[in-house]
Amino acid sequence: MREEILDSNTSYYLAEALDTWFSVGHRDVAVPEAAGSSARVFLLKHASKPLPWRQNPAFKVMRHDKIAYAMPLFREEFKILSQLKDMDAITPMLLGGYLKPAPGTSWPEELAPTSKVLELQGGGQNIKGTLAIFEPDEVDDILQQFDERVQDGWLPFLILERRWEDNLYMLCDAGYTRGNFIQNLSMKQVLDIAIQICEILEKAHAQGTVFLDHKLLHYYWNETRQKVIILDWNIGRWMGDDMAPEIIRDDLLQFSARALHHLFTGQQAPGAAVVGGNRPEDIANSPIQYKAQYSFDVQNRLNKDEMAFLEKALEGAFSSASEMKAQLMVLAAKR
């Protein structure tokens, strides 16, 4: 562990807000739903030197006004990212630690940086304080000091690789694609994306982790590599060896209702937890079954097998990600 100063004049500093907008194609779009309920995310920069990564990373810090609510979520995310550090499809934690804001620090408004002025107004340049920085292999120390530091006014943070790829929400949601599927992903790509997500879940489940917060905002699509990347595990749970089959089934059901239905139809399944800042209880209290809804355009887009698969998934019929992946591969092969 080492301590650093957070000060935009001399040292590390927080730049533009990253949790208020998304990229799609070569455009940036303000997306209010992007803001999380437990954390703020800013770009991390250094005033006088380049940081040791290819690009400046994202700095995810606990909301100072939601400490009681956010504490278990951050604790869980530290555990999970430490556990899944070898998986290349997740956004890795580069560093972790605690930020102690200087007295009188005021946090910026949640503004999408669509202009230079808004970028400044929504950025975190004015936040000053002290950083206690831990390496990824010091997660145990982070967790050990967690309660004590939080009580002492420190805010946990994670330094994550910054996602620059297209957000899947922007590529799929009917509100952004205007319900027109011709302009965005093909069904073949959609199936490929679903297969990749199943692979990620399969590996995570095997390591005792469930994701649970399956909104499309948490998935990115790397067009160059045709690859899905996932982020934000703080609603997820690390279960270790106590992973009950019901939990896996529930994770897959959430994936089906919130992500798969969204990918296939442009909308989440009716009754699913809405896109936006979700709390764990929103997901825990979700229905145990969902019903697919197809607009006219969607009915033209999906074939019968795909509809049947989606409906089966929404009924919670899959008990493992591998089972789901196998069926998706059959569907993809038919395309």
Add this chain to the structure above:
Amino acid sequence: MINPLIEQAQKVLAATTPSDEDLLHARSELASFLEALSTGRMSAKVDIDDLEEAERLMRELNREISRRQAGMPSGPTPQPTTTQPKTSAEMPATPLEDTTPSPVTEPASPQTPSAPPPDFSQILQSDSLGGLDSDPLKRFFQSAHDPEAERLMDQAEEAFYKGNYQVAIPLYEKVIQMEPSWVRAQEHHAEAEEYLRSGNIPSVALPPEAGKAYGKAQSAARVFRYQIALNYLQDAFDHLEDAGIKRWREGEDLRADLENQMQAYDVYKEGLNLLSLGDLQAALGKIQTAASAVAIPEYIDKANETRADISAINEISDVVSMSGKIPPVMLAESKGKLERIRMKYGEIEQISRLRTRLDLMIPATIQNLLDNTRRLKQEAADAPTANLAKQKVAGARENLDLLRQLDAYDADSLALEDEISRLETEIHSNLDAITRAKETFETGNKFFAMDSWKISRGARKRFPQDPEVLELKRNYLPSYAVAILALLVIGAILITGLTIGIRRISADITARNLAKTPTVTNTPTITLTPTLTLTPEPTITPTPYVSPTPTLTPSPTPFAYVRAMYDLYVRSDCYANFNSVGRVPRGTVLTLLPMPEQRFDTFRRECVLVEFRNEGYAIIGYLLVQDLEPVTD
């Protein structure tokens, strides 16, 4: 080849305050390269990491340029935008200014931007969205609509897709006023109005919170948690009301359905309660009512089940009320049904009454059943065909089952069942033998089916009239024919042999007899003497008167006599190797008979042919010379 471009872009972006020209130049060169690459105009091999980095840098450059171009917010405290991204046409024609903050810079207060460099505006006009025409979303967002109309359209669409039709409709109307030919605005306007007017709002078009509550209500209803479902539904209605939607037909239908379901559920529970009290008829009425109201499979099944039970009780009542002899089958069936119903509903009065009456009727039926079973067993034992035997056994078994159902299975029944089982085993063994015999016949020699014949011997005897046995018998006809033929041949051979033997024996006997009557034939032997009597040839000469003289002259020579020195056996030839033809005592005088040649035995001892005459018989045979002595008298 791409690396210099990447380095250039990185350098520009890393600069504290890069100039517009540098930004545009870096982007332009990178965009040209990427476009050439994506359209195949350039065949250079690019590493995927470099391509990815170039793509990322393109976005960084675009972002920086776009933010600089976007200029100042409209108000002193700009609100977070919740609208769709602005198109180039919508963006105010504010010049690009270098507002990139230094890290130490405090947020700038809104200022009027300075005049833009002319070259940048020109470039923006020619390529306002980043220079990548291959970007589908960019193409999608490009539009020829009026900027204000497009802005309103964006707001309207956002409200529309959030289910906020009350807000969307006036926005669409403004858009249509400005651009009457915008088809999508007209369609969505009409659709939103239709939703509000008719209340036929599809679930996907509900405001998200309402949709969520509605989904939960549906899920709760599916697991029969109707009150919870109604609560969720009410939440959904509240959200709709907040969104200005007064009517929602699907929700109203669900509410009516839920209320109906709740009422039906209450009635169904009343029915179940009546069932537990034993009032089946009244319970059926309630359950039937619930099933008719909501057609839930569980209710329908229960109603059918109760109706079937009532029907069964009625049938049992009919049986116990029958006059005359009640068929045991019917009685046993009734007893079984009654027991099942009793187990289900417990001791209710109607069932107890029926049970008592049945118990009174059963003993008389049991004796009949036993007698009938014995008769069937006997008939099975005597049955000439296997099928008949099996039928009789099956009948006997049915009777035993009935006895069992009537709880009358005692030692007699057990013994009877044992006998029937043995009978059944025997029938099966015979049937098995027939089958095996047929198989053997099929695979073996059809003209000499000895194995098949042996296998089926018992079965043929047991079931002489069985069709399969008859068929087997027909199959054996060639074998029988072959057997008969063989017997005939053997018989003929035997007869021939016998005949030959008899003939040979007969010939031997004749020969022997001939041999035994030499006296008769001796005469010619004696006539052999004419050889000797050749001398009397002169007697031929007609000199009868001189006959006495020649008669005496040859007489001493033909006859010679010898005496047996011991008791001797006369043999048929010379000497011990041949059969004895008689025995002569010692001292017997024998007549020597003439021999055409000398005879010797194996020891070169000489034999002579002798004749021994006694009373009524004569023996002719050979004796050794050494055992004889001449008779001189």
